[in-house]
Amino acid sequence: MGRWFLRYGWRHLVGAAAVVVALFPLVFVAAASVNPSGTLTGSNDLFADPTAEHYRTLFTDPLHPFGSWFANSMAVGVTTAAGSVFLGACAAYAFSRFRFRGRRAGLLGLVFVQLFPQLLAYVAIFLLLSELKEVFPAIGLGSRLGLVMVYLGGALGVNTYLMKGFFDTVPKELDESAQIDGASHAQVFFRVLLPLVAPILVVVALFSFVATLNDFVIAGLVLTDPDQQTLAVGLYQLVSYKLGQNWGVFAAGALIGALPVLVLFQFLQRFIVSGLTSGAVKS
C-alpha cells in the first residue's frame, strides 16, 4: 500500500485535485441551470429541488430569441470552419507541393499579416462592411454571411502553416504515382492527399469553430438585429443588465451553447493532442 502510494497514489491525488478545480465551476453552472430560484444567491444550494423551468424560459421567453442565437452560432461556426479548412488546405497544398516564384515571401507574408489581430482593426472592418452593404447587401453590415467572410479573411496564416507541416509528411511519391496513372492535380489534391491529412483537417475545423463561437467583438459589430446575433453577443446581453435575476436562464443557455463543443472535444481528443503539438493555439 505504502509503495503503491509513493509510486502512483499521490499522482491520483494531484490528478483528482486538478479535476476538482477544473470541474467545480462547470458543476456549479449545471446546478444553477436547474435551481428553481434562478438567482445567484439561491444557486449556491447545489442541486436542491431541480427544475427544468429555466430551459423552458430560455426557449419560450420572447425577450431573448435563444433558439436563433444558437442556430446562428452553429451556422456561422460550421460555415467558417468548413471554409477555413478548404481555403487553408488549398493554400497548404500549393505551398507544400509546388515550387513557384514568391513562395518563401508568401509564407513569411502570411505570418506577418496575421500578427495584426482582426480585433484591432474593428473600426476599419465596420467601415468596410458598411460600404459593402451599399453595393452587396448580402455580405454587408448586418449579414451573417458577411461575418463569415470576415472570419475567412483570417483563414490562411496559422492554419496554412499547421496544414503545410502535415502535408509535408505525406511522401511526394504518392502524388507522383497518381499523376503517372493520369490523375490531374485537382484529383491528386481531393482524392489522394485530403484523405491522408484528415486529422489536421479535423483539428483546424474544430479550432476555427471554437474561435468563431468565442468571438464577441466582431460578431457584435456586424450583427445588430437580435434575431441574427450569435450566442456570445446574445448571452452577454442577457446577463449584462441584471445578472441576479437571469442567472438560471444564463446557466441553462451556457450549458446548451457549450454542449456541442464539449461533445466534439471528447470525440476528437486523439486528433487534438496530435494537432496541438504541431503548434496550434486556442484563439
Add this chain to the structure above:
Amino acid sequence: MAARTLSGAVVAKLAVLGVVDALAVYGLVALGGRRSWWLFAAMLVGTAAVNVIYLGSRRVPAKYLAPGVILLLVYQVYVVLYTGYAAFTNYGDGHNGTKQDAVAAILAASETRVPGATARPIRVVERDGELGFLVDGPGGARVGSAVRPLEPVAAPGGGVAGAGGWRTLPYGEIVARQAEITALRVPVPGEGNLRTSDAVTAALYRSTLRYDGRADTVTDPRTGVTYRDDGHGRFAAPGGAVLSPGWKVFVGFENFLTVLTDPSIRAPFLGVLVWTFAFAGLSVGLTFAIGLGLALVLGRPELRGLRVYRSLLVLPYAFPAFMAAILWQGLLNPDHGFVNAVLLGGGHLPWLTDPWLAKLSVLAVNVWIGFPYMFLICTGALQAIPPALTEAAQIDGASPWRVLREIKLPMLLASTTPVLVATFAFNFNNFNVIYMLTGGGPRDARSPVDVGSTDLLISLVYKLAFGGSARNYGLACAVSILIFAVIAAISLAGFRRARRLEAS
C-alpha cells in the same frame, strides 16, 4: 493541338467563373454609380486576375491560393492598411466627413427664417427621383432643387404642370416622402434657401453665418467673429471658440504623440502597457508551469485512468471562454457569489472591484481557462521525446530531477516555443476575459480617460473607439498600430529564438 473534351469538371469551372463574373459586373455597375472609383479599380483588377488564373492551364499554385488570398487582401490586409491610415487622421465623433460636408452642416445648423419675408405658395415637383420646389410668381414659373438653385423654366402651353419635365407630386407621394420634403433646401441665388414645413408654402431661410469660399473663413456678421481653418479639421475663432462639426484631416503623428506625451493619456497608457505584459506573461508562465506539472505527474503510460483524467481536464478548455468569464463573474460576486458565500463561509472579499484583487481574479480565471490546453500540449510533447534518451540518462545514474532539467525541459521548450509565443500574443489581446469579467474595471477615478486597473491595451482601444461619449477612431487606431508594433517585435524575437533552439 490536342482536342479537349468538355469534361464535367471544366463545365463546372466555367459555370462558377460565370457566376463570379456576373457578380463582378453587377458590383462594377453599382460602384460606378456610387463613384467609388478606388473600389471599382480594385474589383476590376481582381476579377481580371481571377479570370486569367482560372482560364489558363498554367499557374497551378495560383489556382489553389487565389480564393484565400483574395479574402485575406480584402478582410485582413485592407483593414490593417486602413487602420494605419486612420491613425494619422483625426477621424472620430465630429470629424466624420469632408470639409465641404462640414461647411454645409455648419451653415444649415445656423439657418433662421428671414424676418419679414412672406411664405410663398409652392408646389413640390419631382424629376427622375430628384425633388424640387416650383414657385409660380409674377415673373413666371421658377424651379429649383437641392443641387440646382431656383431658376426660371418655360412653361409649355401656359400651364406649369409639365414645366421642364418636372412632375407635380400627388398628395399620396407627398405624404410618403414627408421627411425628404421637409429636409429639402432649395437655394435662391443671393437670398438664402427655401424650405417648407407643409409642402404648400415655402419660406426663405438664411444662415446667420457666412462662408467665404475664397478666404476659406466662416463669419458671423452679428458679432463680427471670423472662424478660420485651424489645420485640425475645425473652424476656430481667435478666442478659441470652434464650430461644430469639423471634418477629417491628416494630423500626422499627432495621435501617436498624444499617446506618448500627453500626461493625461500617457500615464494610464503606460500603466496599461505594463499590466498587459504582466497579464500575458504570467498567464503563459502559470498555465505552462501547471500544465507541465500535471503532464509530468499524470504522464505515466501505466497509470490507470489517464484517459479519464485527460477527458475531464480538457473540459475547461472546451467550455467557450466567454461563457467561462461570465460564469466566473457570478462566482466571484462579492455578496452572492459561490466563492465568498460558500467557499469563504460568508466573506465579503471584493474580488472584482478592488484594484489588486481584480488583477488577481482575472489572472486566476485566465489560468483556469488556459491550463488544460498547456496540459495537452505538454502531454503530447513529452510523449514525443524518445524514451531511449531518458532511459540512457537514467542508466548513467542521472536523478529524475536532472533528467527533467537537462533532457526533457530543453526538448520540450524547443517544440513548444512557437505555442508559447502564440499564447503570449493571444493573451496580450485577450479582450473577452477582461471585458466579460471586469469590463476593465475598477475604474481609475484619478484618470481623466476611462481606464481601469484590469484594462489591457486591446480593451483600452475598444473604449477609445466605441465607449464613452466622444469616439476617437484616429487615436484608437494609433494605439492599435502601437500594439501591433509590440506584438510583431515580440513574435519575431520569439520565432528567431525558436529557430535557434531547433537548430541547436
